[in-house]
Amino acid sequence: MSSVIQTPVQTSARADSPAKERSVFNPRLALGTMVGITLLMAAYRIYQQIFAWSAGLDSTDPAFETYWMNLLKGELVLLVCSWVGLWSWLWVTRDRNLAALKPRDEIRRYFNLVLYILVYAFCVYFTGSFFAEMDASWHQTVVRDTAFTPSHVILFYGTIPLYILFGVGAFLYSVTRLPRFAERLSIPFTLAVAGPFLILPNLGYNEWGHAFWMMEEFFSAPLHWGFVVLGWSVLALGGLLLQIAQHMFETMGRLEQEAA
Amino acid sequence: MSAQIQEKNSHVTLYGRRWSKENASISRTFDKLVVVIIFIAMAAAFHLHFQLTVGDWDFWVDWKDRQYWVTATPILLIVFPAALQFVLWEKFRLPIGATVCMLALTAGVWISRYFGFHTWSYFPFSLVFPATAIAGALVLDAVLLLTGSGLLTAVFGGMAFGLLFYPGNWPLLAAYRLPMEAMNSLVSVGDYIGYAYTRTSTPEYLRFIERGTLRTFGGHSAVVSAFFSGFVCILVYLLWWYIGQVMSRVVTVPNRMKSLMGLGDRPDTP
Numbered sequence: 089m090s091s092v093i094q095t096p097v098q099t100s101a102r103a104d105s106p107a108k109e110r111s112v113f114n115p116r117l118a119l120g121t122m123v124g125i126t127l128l129m130a131a132y133r134i135y136q137q138i139f140a141w142s143a144g145l146d147s148t149d150p151a152f153e154t155y156w157m158n159l160l161k162g163e164l165v166l167l168v169c170s171w172v173g174l175w176s177w178l179w180v181t182r183d184r185n186l187a188a189l190k191p192r193d194e195i196r197r198y199f200n201l202v203l204y205i206l207v208y209a210f211c212v213y214f215t216g217s218f219f220a221e222m223d224a225s226w227h228q229t230v231v232r233d234t235a236f237t238p239s240h241v242i243l244f245y246g247t248i249p250l251y252i253l254f255g256v257g258a259f260l261y262s263v264t265r266l267p268r269f270a271e272r273l274s275i276p277f278t279l280a281v282a283g284p285f286l287i288l289p290n291l292g293y294n295e296w297g298h299a300f301w302m303m304e305e306f307f308s309a310p311l312h313w314g315f316v317v318l319g320w321s322v323l324a325l326g327g328l329l330l331q332i333a334q335h336m337f338e339t340m341g342r343l344e345q346e347a348a
Numbered sequence: 349m350s351a352q353i354q355e356k357n358s359h360v361t362l363y364g365r366r367w368s369k370e371n372a373s374i375s376r377t378f379d380k381l382v383v384v385i386i387f388i389a390m391a392a393a394f395h396l397h398f399q400l401t402v403g404d405w406d407f408w409v410d411w412k413d414r415q416y417w418v419t420a421t422p423i424l425l426i427v428f429p430a431a432l433q434f435v436l437w438e439k440f441r442l443p444i445g446a447t448v449c450m451l452a453l454t455a456g457v458w459i460s461r462y463f464g465f466h467t468w469s470y471f472p473f474s475l476v477f478p479a480t481a482i483a484g485a486l487v488l489d490a491v492l493l494l495t496g497s498g499l500l501t502a503v504f505g506g507m508a509f510g511l512l513f514y515p516g517n518w519p520l521l522a523a524y525r526l527p528m529e530a531m532n533s534l535v536s537v538g539d540y541i542g543y544a545y546t547r548t549s550t551p552e553y554l555r556f557i558e559r560g561t562l563r564t565f566g567g568h569s570a571v572v573s574a575f576f577s578g579f580v581c582i583l584v585y586l587l588w589w590y591i592g593q594v595m596s597r598v599v600t601v602p603n604r605m606k607s608l609m610g611l612g613d614r615p616d617t618p
Contacts, residue, residue: 113377137468184610195374202381209388216396217456222464224403228547229469263603270609272600279595305549307403316400322393323428326435326596329382334598336378340371347368 112196118203122210125250129214132242135159136222144238145230160241167249174257182264189267191343197265198336204258205325211251212284216319219243227305235295244291252288255281268335276327283321290314386432390452394428395460398453404556406457407465409475409524410542412517413557417479418573422510423580425450425481426488430585431592433492433501439596443493450485454478474524475541483516484509502585509585510578514570 143151183189189197219242226239259281262269269277297303297311360372367375398406401424405417433445457478465476491505492498524538535543546552603609 112374133463140468182609199377199381202378202385206381206385206388209385209392213388213392213456216392218460218463220396221399221403221457221460222468224399224407225464225469225471228407228550231549264609270606271603273603275599275601276595276597304551304554306554307400307407308405312400316397319393319396319400320591322389323431323592323595325385325389326432326592327598329435330439330596331598331600333378336374340374344368344371347370 110196112192113199115203118207121207125207125210125214129218132246136238136242140238145233147234147236156238156241157236160236160245163241163245167245170253171249174253175260178257178260178264186267186270191339191346194266194339195336195343198332198339201258201262201266202332204254204261208251208254208258211247211254212322215243215247215251219247224307232298232305235299248288252285255284274328274331276324276331279321279324280328283318283324287315287318290318386448387452390428390432390449391456394449394453395456397427398425406478407476408542408547409477409538411555411557412479412521412538414570415558415573416556418514418570419577421479422481422484422513422577423584426506426509426581426585427588429485429488430588431595433488434498434589434592435596437492443489446485446488447482450482454480454482471545472541475545477520479517480520481513481516484512487512498589502582502589506582506585507578510581511574513577514574
């Protein structure tokens with residue numbers, strides 16, 4: 089529930105459309121993105137159900153190449169395009185006159201940032217909870233063949249790049265559109281984005297370890313504890329929450345003064 | 349309309365503070381978003397932590413023994429509740445940190461257990477159902493609410509968290525502890541389900557269950573395990589209360605790329 093004050097809005101340089109009555113809270117894009125992500129994850133899950141056992145057990149099988157390596161190649165292309173696309177768009181469309189940002193627009197951008205973080209957390213859920221434990225169920229049933237196995241093709245090259253897209257995107261959004269984040273870089277925000285990002289290179293180490301030591305597939309093996317430590321970095325969202333709350337509180341005060 | 353009525357219609361008083369209605373609405377919308385984000389983020393991060401530390405004991409009913417499972421699980425489960433309790437209690441006076449963590453974990457675990465272990469890998473749900481720690485989390489939050497102290501919560505709440513894990517799961521587990529004879533041996537129903545559904549990629553000889561006896565105190569090893577777990581939970585809670593404090597600090601550094609971003613030479617905002 090957000091109330092709408094019917095006053096025209098003057099915005100700073102580029103980022104917002106000019107002189108238009110707009111609510112400070114518009115979740116449509118974020119909700120639409122989350123619906124799209126849910127559909128994508130459902131599609132991944134169904135794909136695994138149909139093709140993992142039938143075509144994913146033997147990496148030398150031609151069917152493996154058809155159903156899994158082609159998917160991997162598609163994901164790698166999509167990964168590069170989406171990262172470059174979104175991050176460069178955020179940079180190129182940055183607000184070059186943050187000093188002229190009105191309090192109402194600043195509040196709107198804070199809400200946009202929080203919605204970005206919501207989408208980020210949503211993607212991290214599918215990686216860290218849903219598909220990660222599915223990876224356990226796969227490896228504790230099937231002897232490890234290569235690092236490109238059905239659970240990994242979805243988890244490492246599908247879901248992880250997706251949350252990196254939104255995590256770095258949220259960080260770039262804050263730095264390019266919010267004055268205080270542009271002035272001073274937030275360490276909690278950096279931790280909350282960099283920690284989960286580093287899970288991707290840690291996966292490389294993990295796969296090397298599994299291949300080099302021919303390990304049995306305990307999930308609680310010390311080789312996996314790097315992921316545990318990197319997962320702790322999500323707690324830095326607590327610091328980010330406090331920072332955003334402080335900023336919004338101050339901006340709401342200016343909004344009230346402006347309205348008075 | 350008189351000025352007083354206009355004033356009354358445009359402002360509200362919440363917790364002794366006067367807000368404009370718009371600001372009150374902004375604040376409430378922000379609160380709702382944050383609750384959703386915390387729930388989802390905890391489901392992700394706490395579940396990742398949990399499955400990679402005590403996951404193996406939680407995945408299988410025949411791994412839910414009276415020693416390693418009872419000891420290790422509460423110790424590793426108290427980590428995120430302690431950190432989140434710091435943030436939500438010290439900064440917002442909300443005594444819901446542990447319960448939110450545990451509900452989020454339970455939701456994530458049940459979803460993935462069903463879609464992963466059951467419908468994808470075809471293990472029966474009686475083999476792969478997850479444990480619960482919601483009872484201990486409720487007590488942890490209640491102790492924090494009643495004492496308002498992280499130290500007292502660590503001592504009393506942490507011990508209670510460790511002690512409550514085994515009895516809290518007993519209603520789920522009791523049926524699978526019933527004895528039966530299989531291949532001329534005395535085994536539990538849970539063991540037998542495990543024999544029928546072998547974990548083909550994890551050798552049996554490497555199971556970390558019921559190693560040693562813990563019979564020194566002349567009785568039930570689960571009780572000894574639970575008390576040991578409770579004592580370590582106290583220490584782990586204190587450590588993670590302070591890690592929560594560190595992680596929730598607002599620390600910023602100057603952005604040295606300002607000129608590249610076109611912001612020019614401007615003084616830093618304090």
